[in-house]
Amino acid sequence: MQPTETPGEQTSVAASVPVAPPSRGSLVMEDVFLLTADGDEPMAVPRLALVLDRAGVVVRRPDGAVGATVPWSEVTTVSASGRMHTPEGGTGVVVEAVTASRVHRFLVPTGDSEGLERDVARVSRAMSRRSKGTVGRPSPSRLLVAGLGVLVIAVIALIVLFSTGTVKF
Numbered sequence: 001m002q003p004t005e006t007p008g009e010q011t012s013v014a015a016s017v018p019v020a021p022p023s024r025g026s027l028v029m030e031d032v033f034l035l036t037a038d039g040d041e042p043m044a045v046p047r048l049a050l051v052l053d054r055a056g057v058v059v060r061r062p063d064g065a066v067g068a069t070v071p072w073s074e075v076t077t078v079s080a081s082g083r084m085h086t087p088e089g090g091t092g093v094v095v096e097a098v099t100a101s102r103v104h105r106f107l108v109p110t111g112d113s114e115g116l117e118r119d120v121a122r123v124s125r126a127m128s129r130r131s132k133g134t135v136g137r138p139s140p141s142r143l144l145v146a147g148l149g150v151l152v153i154a155v156i157a158l159i160v161l162f163s164t165g166t167v168k169f
Contacts, residue, residue: 033087075128
């Protein structure tokens with residue numbers, strides 16, 4: 001993100017939600033901090049981009065190169081619910097990507113915390129469904145209910161036909 005300046009004001013960084021997503025349904029968050037630790041000391045690694053897209057949860061380094069990708073098949077949950085101040089003192093939302101072995105935490109600066117939380121939840125649900133191949137397909141439980149419904153209707157129809165004498169064995 002580029003700083004914005006107006007005469008007589010300090011330079012500030014614009015909110016980082018979403019910026020020109022690379023593909024439809026993706027979410028790109030820029031100027032993100034990776035929350036980690038060096039021994040017992042907490043650290044916030046700055047100037048990263050966090051992308052939720054078809055590939056999974058992607059972290060881009062300041063030069064734009066991909067630093068890490070966690071495919072959706074390995075992601076248990078992605079959530080955005082914690083709020084904290086950025087190292088610069090602005091508002092931010094903590095986005096967590098959970099896998100079987102780790103929790104990856106990021107601090108995303110934003111002026112619209114609730115909007116970012118909704119966007120992360122929406123994209124996370126859509127992408128995880130897509131990765132599991134469930135987009136556009138009914139779930140097994142819905143197929144079972146539909147099958148049982150057809151069976152019940154067929155049995156009722158046979159009972160009616162037997163009782164009226166239309167069908168005889």
